[in-house]
Amino acid sequence: MIRNFSFKQTADALVLAFATALVMPQAAYADGDLSDFARPAGIPFPAETPYTPERAALGQRLFFDPQLSADGATSCASCHQPEKGFEDGRKTAAGLRGRTLARHTPTLWNVAIQTALFWDGRSHSLEDQALRPVSSTVEMNLDLGLLVARLSADRTYVAAFAEAFPDDPAISPDTVSRAIATYERTLISPLSPFDHYVAGDENALSEEAKRGFDLFTGKARCATCHTGWAFTNGGFHDIGLTDDDLGRGALTLRKFDEHRFRTPTLRELLSRAPYMHDGSLATLEAVVDHYADHRKPRLFALGSVKLSPTERADIVAFLESLNGTTR
Structure with a gap:
């Protein structure tokens, strides 16, 4: 059940709550500047259809x-x-x-x-x-x-x-x-432990999640595509799943786009299983294993990345920290 997002609230209260929650102070850390992961100052609405x-x-x-x-x-x-x-x-x-x-x-x-x-x-x-x-x-x-x-x-x-x-x-x-x-x-994901960490609360994340974040943005190269506060660059990638779906290629009719799919946000993952465009991976552990075990040259031309069982578990712990609601 989602406890931080009530559909009984009026729409204006929803947006006010989100707009307030979105504004988080930025903090620079000795191990890197986290400002790229700070939540935006408000919800973007088009000029031709402003929020009411x-x-x-x-x-x-x-x-x-x-x-x-x-x-x-x-x-x-x-x-x-x-x-x-x-x-x-x-x-x-x-x-x-x-x-x-x-x-x-x-x-x-x-x-x-x-x-x-x-x-x-x-x-x-x-x-x-x-x-x-x-x-x-x-x-x-x-x-x-x-x-x-x-x-x-x-x-x-x-x-x-x-x-x-x-x-x-x-x-x-x-x-x-x-x-x-x-x-x-108005469907902006709620504040999570990671957001509080970005805002300066060192205790908001477990040590496992902190190590996972370092791996996510470093050795594991997850942040190549999962960037920014919503953890998506909005791009399209072939991540090596073995199905016949041509993805964006069926739309553009370009060979380059075949089997490429939009990079999803990584927020609120705990309630969103199964994962991937074909729902083929049942758990976050399976997702991390897929990237660690099946990375090929066509996967962003990054080559292989060897992750130990502990490192894989740490990445999962970090992904769980992006959840602001309960299962």
Whole structure:
């Protein structure tokens, strides 16, 4: 259960709480400057759709509403479950009528900072991303015209859209997507032990986690791709998983992009198992073993890295320190 993130809070209280929590004093350490890992000063909202409590509350309501699916039984939250790190705990996602999809449900934690969405980066904004699963024939399969008709028949939705978009009150796919995107931008991962460590509390991390952080940013070279406070560079990489999914290559049709997938955030990992774009790795230990045991020249051209069992355990301890909520 997530105890630090209450969905009963009003949307404006959510953003105020997050904006306050995001501001952490930076501290320089003798073993290196940790400012690159300091949380940002606020949540980025686009100028054309600035945050308002009414807009975020409407987006939250839409996110949890099964009316956004053809069968009226599936909502965005069916796959992006808060208690499961905004994933679903399945190896790969479930589509329409229980159909098994090819990829693992990606987390929505910290999507406000992402410049490319989905595992293959097909969307470049949350507004574009929001309704793709709704209209997808293998996911929620709802015609957007029917979606508008359903919502327009509900007087409470008509009033909510008028409050959220006073200059453009008509319910439309555009206003639906903008409302959902506003809510999704508030999904900033909560403060973790590592954040307190960055802020100067040397006791916030165990000695194992501190050693793991040193390995993560040094010998193990994890920070080559998992950078910044959210631990992602937003790039696309082939990490050597043996499946037939062409990833970004199927989108760009470039050989270079084949089997490349977006680097995910490493925040809130404890509730997000299984891992990877195909859900093939069940534990954090298995993830670390994959990189340590199967690193090949195509994996970032970094060559092999030998990690002892103790070093691997230390890296896992560090990854666990990035969690601000309970399992």
